[in-house]
Amino acid sequence: MSRLSWFNTVSLTLGFAFLYIPMIILIIFSFNESKLVTVWAGFSTKWYGELMQNEAFLDAAWVTLRVAVFSSTLATILGTAAAYVLVRGGRFFGRTLFSGMIYAPLVMPEVITGLSLLLLFIGIGLDRGILTIVLAHTTFSMCFVSVVVSSRLVTFDRSLEEAALDLGCSPAQAFRLVTLPIIAPAVISGWLLAFTLSLDDLVIASFTSGPSATTLPIKIFSAVRLGVSPEINALSTLMIAVVTVGVIVASLVTKRAMVRQKQDEQAAAQVE
Amino acid sequence: MNSEVFAPWDDPQAKPLIQFQNVTKRFGAFTAIDNLSLDIYEREFFALLGPSGCGKTTMMRMLAGFETPTEGHILLGGQDIDPIPPNKRAVNMMFQSYALFPHLSIWDNIAFGLRRDNMPKRDLEERVEEMLRLTRLEQFARRKPHQISGGQRQRVALARSLAKAPKLLLLDEPLGALDKKLRQDTQFELMDIQEKTGTTFVIVTHDQEEAMTVASRVAVMDQGKLMQVATPDRIYETPNSVYVADFIGDVNIIEGRATAQGDESYQIDWAEGQPPLTASSATALSNGQRCHLAIRPEKVAISAERPADAINAIQGKVHDIAYLGNLSTYHVELPNGTIIKAQTANTRRISRRSFTWEDPVWLSWTATAAVLLEN
Numbered sequence: 001m002s003r004l005s006w007f008n009t010v011s012l013t014l015g016f017a018f019l020y021i022p023m024i025i026l027i028i029f030s031f032n033e034s035k036l037v038t039v040w041a042g043f044s045t046k047w048y049g050e051l052m053q054n055e056a057f058l059d060a061a062w063v064t065l066r067v068a069v070f071s072s073t074l075a076t077i078l079g080t081a082a083a084y085v086l087v088r089g090g091r092f093f094g095r096t097l098f099s100g101m102i103y104a105p106l107v108m109p110e111v112i113t114g115l116s117l118l119l120l121f122i123g124i125g126l127d128r129g130i131l132t133i134v135l136a137h138t139t140f141s142m143c144f145v146s147v148v149v150s151s152r153l154v155t156f157d158r159s160l161e162e163a164a165l166d167l168g169c170s171p172a173q174a175f176r177l178v179t180l181p182i183i184a185p186a187v188i189s190g191w192l193l194a195f196t197l198s199l200d201d202l203v204i205a206s207f208t209s210g211p212s213a214t215t216l217p218i219k220i221f222s223a224v225r226l227g228v229s230p231e232i233n234a235l236s237t238l239m240i241a242v243v244t245v246g247v248i249v250a251s252l253v254t255k256r257a258m259v260r261q262k263q264d265e266q267a268a269a270q271v272e
Numbered sequence: 273m274n275s276e277v278f279a280p281w282d283d284p285q286a287k288p289l290i291q292f293q294n295v296t297k298r299f300g301a302f303t304a305i306d307n308l309s310l311d312i313y314e315r316e317f318f319a320l321l322g323p324s325g326c327g328k329t330t331m332m333r334m335l336a337g338f339e340t341p342t343e344g345h346i347l348l349g350g351q352d353i354d355p356i357p358p359n360k361r362a363v364n365m366m367f368q369s370y371a372l373f374p375h376l377s378i379w380d381n382i383a384f385g386l387r388r389d390n391m392p393k394r395d396l397e398e399r400v401e402e403m404l405r406l407t408r409l410e411q412f413a414r415r416k417p418h419q420i421s422g423g424q425r426q427r428v429a430l431a432r433s434l435a436k437a438p439k440l441l442l443l444d445e446p447l448g449a450l451d452k453k454l455r456q457d458t459q460f461e462l463m464d465i466q467e468k469t470g471t472t473f474v475i476v477t478h479d480q481e482e483a484m485t486v487a488s489r490v491a492v493m494d495q496g497k498l499m500q501v502a503t504p505d506r507i508y509e510t511p512n513s514v515y516v517a518d519f520i521g522d523v524n525i526i527e528g529r530a531t532a533q534g535d536e537s538y539q540i541d542w543a544e545g546q547p548p549l550t551a552s553s554a555t556a557l558s559n560g561q562r563c564h565l566a567i568r569p570e571k572v573a574i575s576a577e578r579p580a581d582a583i584n585a586i587q588g589k590v591h592d593i594a595y596l597g598n599l600s601t602y603h604v605e606l607p608n609g610t611i612i613k614a615q616t617a618n619t620r621r622i623s624r625r626s627f628t629w630e631d632p633v634w635l636s637w638t639a640t641a642a643v644l645l646e647n
Binding site: 159160162164165167168169170173178 | 336337338357358359363364365367368369371373374375384385388389432433436
């Protein structure tokens with residue numbers, strides 16, 4: 001490993017400090033003994049214990065988790081299907097329009113997405129609750145899944161599917177037995193992305209949630225308006241942990257697949 | 273001719289396995305296949321040969337079912353196969369990229385097609401083992417495709433496409449990814465397997481040497497049309513056009529005007545102040561008609577003195593010598609600037625060669641050595 005130059009060390013430190021100091025402070029103060037957020041009074045995990053007693057927070061966490069699992073699963077199915085049609089469908093009528101529109105929610109301000117969904121749900125008379133949050137989260141996260149999966153499909157050798165057809169598969173079997181197993185890492189990382197997006201969404205959820213179901217970010221946001229408590233710090237620390245684990249797992253899944261392929265290729269080169 | 277020679281195309285009773293009937297394929301404004309008719313017989317090893325973009329791959333993809341003809345029909349065993357999807361055809365294909373399934377082992381790759389047919393487990397295992405033996409892959413059965421070499425992958429692709437015992441096997445540039453030495457070995461292996469299994473093979477290639485080696489008949493294609501369909505020796509010895517003569521092997525083309533001399537013999541005036549050349553031709557040419565004389569370099573003799581009994585003899589000087597070890601190709605410049613190639617076997621040591629650069633030499637060939645072509 002080469003030593004970093006003075007300039008590189010400084011820019012690296014500044015960059016990391018900028019990114020992580022707020023979070024580190026939050027994590028440190030979640031272990032604070034004192035009720036006052038800004039005064040350190042010794043190490044304690046009592047706020048975590050109290051958090052576990054707080055029914056409202058636990059309910060919200062449970063809602064958030066269910067919403068994230070359902071919406072990311074739904075988004076993965078829809079996003080993968082959309083990516084498949086866009087990459088494989090050839091030049092069907094309206095393809096350019098469709099491919100432009102699938103990416104539109106990526107750049108659309110969340111406020112607008114949330115508001116338009118709210119109007120839709122009111123219009124069709126759907127009561128706001130878990131279902132509406134799931135639908136809303138699916139809407140915006142399927143675009144991200146579609147982007148991840150289609151970038152994998154573009155490099156996918158078409159002749160593999162043709163070989164499957166040639167050997168007697170119906171198109172559906174060819175997708176299930178050949179295409180899906182090969183693009184699985186991209187589909188999994190799409191799911192994890194959708195999961196984390198759903199987990200920390202505040203804007204869209206605040207438009208589409210109702211009194212019967214509140215997600216954790218909304219709960220935190222409304223609690224903070226009454227004053228920051230160490231309990232919130234503890235909760236946020238747990239959320240950071242969950243998201244971090246999710247991101248690490250997602251990158252490990254892709255990286256492990258890559259490393260294994262590389263090792264195998266080297267082994268194959270030695271055979272030759 | 274021996275009656276056991278395999279030549280169903282000469283037998284009017286023989287029923288073709290595949291028939292292309294006036295097939296045209298267009299992609300938008302581009303015509304890939306232009307009103308093409310062709311018969312291919314059972315147990316044939318048929319080669320489609322041509323430069324890239326000539327339509328040979330389109331022909332193959334239409335046989336596999338990935339493309340359908342715009343006009344005309346393709347018949348397999350007398351049945352119109354246009355409406356049959358690829359997964360329902362008794363045709364298998366070996367892909368240029370091999371298209372091995374990376375997530376399955378060699379064993380499962382070969383078993384893939386058999387599993388789709390719901391073959392009983394015992395039969396399936398037997399068939400896969402048989403294919404592994406045929407392609408000498410037994411010890412690699414448990415490996416994944418990226419854990420074996422290119423030559424082994426090629427054999428897996430072959431085993432997988434042969435496993436279902438198709439009526440017709442399509443091979444799309446099967447040896448393109450192999451190096452030269454391995455390619456030559458594999459060509460003979462392919463012929464051997466084709467003979468053992470008795471399957472009809474249709475191979476697409478742009479490598480004329482490969483087509484000549486493996487095929488029972490070769491179709492030379494250009495711009496969606498068949499230029500000539502014949503056995504390798506006839507393609508080489510009696511090409512029907514300058515295009516075919518030039519595409520297959522090395523050839524000297526001399527342009528001139530023909531004058532009939534009676535009984536399939538013609539005189540060709542090809543240059544001012546040069547004696548006319550004599551050639552025989554089965555196709556009739558009118559007097560003064562423009563024609564091309566095609567002569568293979570190995571049929572041109574080169575000598576220091578004018579051979580006494582030569583029908584065609586031209587003098588020139590050695591412009592260049594390509595030494596290939598077993599052969600030497602002499603590039604001889606004629607007085608009018610034309611370069612004629614003459615090839616001789618190096619039966620003597622190079623130091624004892626009787627002529628070298630800039631030496632005047634005589635080129636000679638017989639009346640039947642050259643082919644007279646109209647276009």
